[in-house]
Amino acid sequence: MIDKQFEKEEFKKSVKENVKFLYRKTLEEATQEQIFQAVSYTVKDVIIDNWLKSQKAYEKQDPKIVYYMSMEFLMGRALGNNLINLGAYGEVKEALEELGLDINCIEDQEPDPALGNGGLGRLAACFLDSLATLNYCAYGCGIRYRYGMFKQEIRDGYQVEAPDNWLKNGYPFELRRPEYAKEVHFGGYVRVEWDPVKNENKFIHEGYQAVKAVPYDMPITGYNNDVVNTLRIWDAEPIVDFNLDSFDKGDYHNAVEQENLARTIVEVLYPNDNHMAGKELRLKQQYFFVSASLQAAIAKYKKTHDDITKLHEKVVFQMNDTHPTVAVAELMRLLMDQEGLGWDQAWDITTKCCAYTNHTIMSEALEKWPIELFSRLLPRVYQIIEEINRRFILEIQQKYPGNFEKVKKMAIIYDGQVKMAHLAIVAGYSVNGVARLHTEILKNQELKDFYEMMPEKFNNKTNGITQRRFLAHGNPLLADWVTDKIGPDWITDLSQLSKLKVYADDEKALQEFMTIKFKNKERLAKYILEHNGVEVDPHSIFDIQVKRLHEYKRQLLNILHVIYLYNQIKAHPEMDFYPRTFIFGAKASAAYARAKKIIKLINCVADVVNNDASINGKLKVVFIENYRVSNAEIIFAAADVSEQISTASKEASGTGNMKFMLNGAPTLGTMDGANVEIVQEVGEENAFIFGMSSDQIINYENNGGYDPDFIYNTDPEIRQVLMQLINGTFSSDTEMFRDIYNSLLDKRNMPRPDQYFILGDFRSYAEAQKRVEEAYKDEKRWAKMALLNTACSGKFTSDRTIQEYVDDIWHLDKVIVKEN
Ligand code: CR1
Known part of the structure; x- marks a missing residue:
């Protein structure tokens, strides 16, 4: 299993040679960063052999390929993950120790490739890991942003964004592939010309600006199977170097413009999660990577197949949300204008190649582009969308004669806008949601009309996570313990974890389990001390909410409850209270003012609570700066309580939620998203569920009747908490949190005050928190609950999710790379 390269002596020699070769230094002289580079090159060497071997196997076996099209891939660090998947982590750790090096310090040198915002981007990364591990041929297709997700600094309690120049030292796990460059065209106009031979119109795109898309490939290693797939992210370069040539031809202006376009297009990731920015540059980014990826996929197909009409037998494009859905029109364009097919044939292929995943019902996330912008930027693609729309409207009218409401609600182009979700549903052969409840809401509410017209397209694929990163790598103590108890098969078959259930009443095992949790809490406490300068007690309950900052995720509910507890302890100092550490980690979109205010509030509350000697350290509040994949691994491992408190639906x-569960933290949550399925797996008695149901919430939204004012007026403890937002308790500036206060109570707040039902769920949340405390006090009961969460988390591996995509949507073939 261990490659020769990873025999300790061989490995040490190679690292030393790389340091010499790259930096003209000895190991002793090299910096930790330089050693990281040297180690990575040694690892990359092995990977490249497997990469070539995989390529050969794919050529020979000619499997169907999935292209996972995504604006975001939140990969996290590669070195440790690759070592885990190559089965060499232990050997390399020891070899480095023998060289006097600490593998954790070396891993910490790697920048965290953060080419994504949150769940959607991290899901894409987990999917690539599972695809490779399950022996499927897959490409991730995305953008090589020069600047990924910003680095978050907290200054005076405020979020400050700093650029993330992740490429500054060169990234060892990427490979530039200029030979596969493609051209992408923007703007211009379409000239129509009669083709007398074919007896039809020809559409010729002219006067455009061109950008060269240059791919960079990152290897995606499967676990212990020698498979290496590819994440292909595109960089933009000017077509011709800017020179006086164009000036002479009187084309100076255009040369400058093309140069600018190439420079700006991949400059930065938009830092929005669940929110559409609507900026022209964003649409350019989308078309840029989609067009380049489709061109590459078709070129690859044609290298070994001569019938383009059978493309769908070998190729599927999975569109990760609406961001890449311009793909359906671009594929039509390529098939018609480049490959010479007619509309019907092109449509037949396109609708067999494209599938769409919906990730949200938040209306502000729905992508709609103004016709003016769209048609100016992508004139030929727009023409094609118009024709798709025209034909679709005919279909609606045929099915629902005289029903203009249907046309209004379902048209792809309406009200001066191009609706990307509608385009994706009409052209895709599969539409899936990402958890059972979410898919039901899509079918019965958000996409009801589409579901009624084409029910066969709709299906659910509950999300998952990779246990290789979030247990094997992130929590080595627990990973070893699990292997000790049930063997190592869980690494590729997470359902094996259910075998741990027999230890639910085994006192020794429970004690071991909780000792590991305690050590992981010490590790996190050390991190917090080093990075935040706050001392936390690992004996206290670690109650953690880490995720993007968004009003619907209700970090505000959490911190308001902290204030409520603080008031209780102050008012009743004798009260029995189990010490609790509330830990937050969250980035807010740079333009999301209220979200940033909530961060400030959390930090202001932390200031007061953490420095109030009168509460004897019973409460601590910590905001972990710059939450990202690398520190997430440490955080999940250390959690006692997993806060999943979004407004239901x-x-x-x-x-x-799944990463916490896997690491043995019970869920404190609403019946929302995959929480519903988590509770089903682990049992209601091993979770803390509260709050209104999605039906209740949707009913209030549709019919009104929710009155936060009434709660404010009738519940003095809630009123006290809200008053403290504006009476100087947490900021001498009493206007500081006025907007937050108003968002909950002001009738002018649109669409209604307390849009996310924070006051409505407050009491139920506080009561659930009380149950958490009671349960934690009973050590044995808690240990059992924690262990059962790990034991019941098998369903939530992305291996299961990917196998479902393969069985129901993609129909891929397994490939064998490793000879036995
Ligand atoms: C959802 O908010 C989900 C991820 C991945 C997010 C989150 O609940 O886990 O997608 N949606 O499916 C999103 O980013 C643009 O929409």
């Missing part, structure tokens, strides 16, 4: 699935 709003969180499509969640995936953090």
